[in-house]
Amino acid sequence: MTLKVKNLVGGYSQIPVLKGIDFSVDNGELVGLIGLNGAGKSTTINHIIGLLHAMKGSIEIDGITIDEDAQAYKSKIAYIPETPILYDELTLKEHIELTILAYNLDKDEAWKKANELLEIFRLQNKLDWFPANFSKGMKQKVMIVCAFITKAKLFIIDEPFLGLDPLATDDLLKLIDDVKKEGSAVLMSTHVLGTAQEYCDRFVMINHGELKASGTLEELRAQFNKQDASLSEIYLSLTKGEKANE
C-alpha cells in the first residue's frame, strides 16, 4: 500500500472541513478523487502533501508519516497543482535543475528523462524562457515535466485536464500509465468524470468533507444499484440525493 489515509479530520481553521476520511491508493494504481467544488478534494490533497496538519487521524506513505520523517515522506511525493505554480525568477531549464537538486536525483538520468518529456510536450526549444512568457497550458506542462522526473512513489495530480490541449492530455495519461507500470501510485482529483471513468482504476467520492463511496466502477454500480450507469450519473445521483435530504 503506497498511500493510506486513516480517519482524516482536518481543515484550515478550528472547524474541520474533512470529517473522518478513509481511503488508500495501492502501488500501480490510479485512483480518482471525485467531488464537487468545495467538497474537500483540495483540502485532502493539502493534508497529504503536508501543507496542512491533521487534527485527527493519520496519513502514511510507504508506511511512514510526515511526523516520523518529513524528509523521507516528502521525497516520495510528486505534486502537480491545479493552477501552475512556477518561480518567476527561474527559467524552464532552472526549474528542472532545481527539481533535480531538491529531490537529489541523478543529474544525467534526470536530464535524459527531462529531455524526453520536453520533447513530448514540445518545450525543448524553450529552456531559457521565463514563466511570464508561457501560456497557462505551457506552465501546466512545465509542472508535469518537473513532477515526472522525480521518480516519486506517489503522484498527486490536482485537476490535470483544465488548461491542457487534447494532445497534452493524452500525453499526460500515457505518462500516468507508465509510472503506474513502474509501481508508483497516482491520486488524481478531477471534475472531468468521463475521462476519470475511462482511466481510473478506483474512485474515492467525497462530498461536504465526508467520504461518500469508494471502489471500482463495478463496485460503485452495485453499491448504488445502478447497472450500466456512468460515473457521472452515479456521482450526480449521490449529490442530488444529499441535496434532497438537506
Next chain:
Amino acid sequence: MNNLWKKRLNLYLKRMIKYYRYVFNDHFVIALLFLLGGISYTYSNFIKSLNVDLSYPWAKPVVIIVLLVMLQFGKVGTLIDEPDKVFLLPQEKGMREYLMRAQKRAWVSNSVIQIVVWIVLLPFIYYGVHLNLVESIILLLSQVALKVAQVNLFFIRAFEAKYQAGKYSLIFNYVVPLIVYMLGLYASIYFALGITVGLILYLKSLPKNKIIQWNYLIDVEKLRLMRKYSFFNLFTDVPQVKKKAKRRKYLDWLIPKFKNVYGYLFIRAIIRNGEYSGLYIRLTVIEFIVLLFIPKFWLSLVIGMLFIYLIGFQMLPLYKYFDDNVFVHLYPLETNSKGKEFKSILLALLIINALISVIAVYIAIQNILLSGAFLALVLVESILFVYGYANLRLEKS
C-alpha cells in the same frame, strides 16, 4: 463628480500616508538624517568657499542642469482607474470638472517641489551665479511657469491624442526649458519670464473640445502609481507591485553552482528581481558617494556601519520571498537548510558592500591603517548582524 474627486483624493492620501509611515521608519529616518547632515555639511562648506567677487563660469551650467533635472520631478495624479472607462463613460462632462480638480491639485503640488528646489539652490544662485533676490525670484517664477506648462500639456493630451506624441514631451520638458534657462542666465532673466508666460498662453490657446482619451489617462496614471508603489515596495510589501523577473543573462557568471535548493533560489531572486538587487546597488552607491566626501574616520565608520545595518535589514524579507510558493514546502529538504543558506548569502552581500565602501574611505581619508580598521570593524559588524540579529529575527519568523 466633485465628490468623486474628493473621495478618491482622500482615499489616495490615506493610502500614501500609510505607506510613508513604512518608508520613514526609525532606521530610515536615522539614515536619512545622517545623509542629509552629510550633504548639507558638504554643501555649506562648498558655499563658504565661494566668493561673491569672483566669477565662476561653471556655475551657470550647474544651475541649468539642476533646474532641468528637477523640472522632471513631480507628475500629475488623476486617480483615474481602469474600470472608469466603462463606469464613467457617460460622464464626459462631469469628467471635465473632475480633471479640472486634478489639474488644480497638480499645479499646487508641483510648484511646491520647485519652490523647495529653489530655496536649496538660493545660496548658490547668489554666491555662484551672482543673481540678486529680485532676479532669483524671477528665475523661480519662470521655473514654476515651466512646470505649470508641463501640467497643462498633460491635460491637453487628456483630450487631444495628437499632442501625446513623444516630441511634445521633448519640447516641453527639455528644449523650451533649456532655451529659457540659457536666455535667462546668459542674456536677461526677463527673457525667461517672457517666454514662459508666452508658453502658457500658447497652451491655453490650443483647442480643447475633443473627447476624453481614457486609455491615455489610465496608462499614465497606472505608470505613475506603479513607480510610487515600487518605491514603497522597498520598505514594505505592496500588493499592487507584481514581481517581475528579468533574465539578466549577463549576470549569470555571478551565480555560483549551488548544491542547495534555497541558495539556488535566493541568488536568482536577488539578481533577477530588481527589488533586491536594486535596493542593494542603490544603497551601496549612495554609501560610496557619501563616504567619498567624508574625510573624518569616525564619521565614515558610523556611516559604514549604518549602511551595513540598513542593507542587512532591508534584505531580511528575502528570507520569506518564496514562502508563498507551495513547492518549497514540498521539497524533501533538511529543516535548517533555508536559514543556513540565507545567512551565508546575506553575509556575502555585506562583505562585498564592506569591500566596496572601504575603497571610498581610503580615497577620502588617504590612510591605509584607518581604512583597514574601518574594514575590520565593518566586517565584524556584518558577522554580528548576520549571526546575531538576523538569526534572532529569522528564528522569530
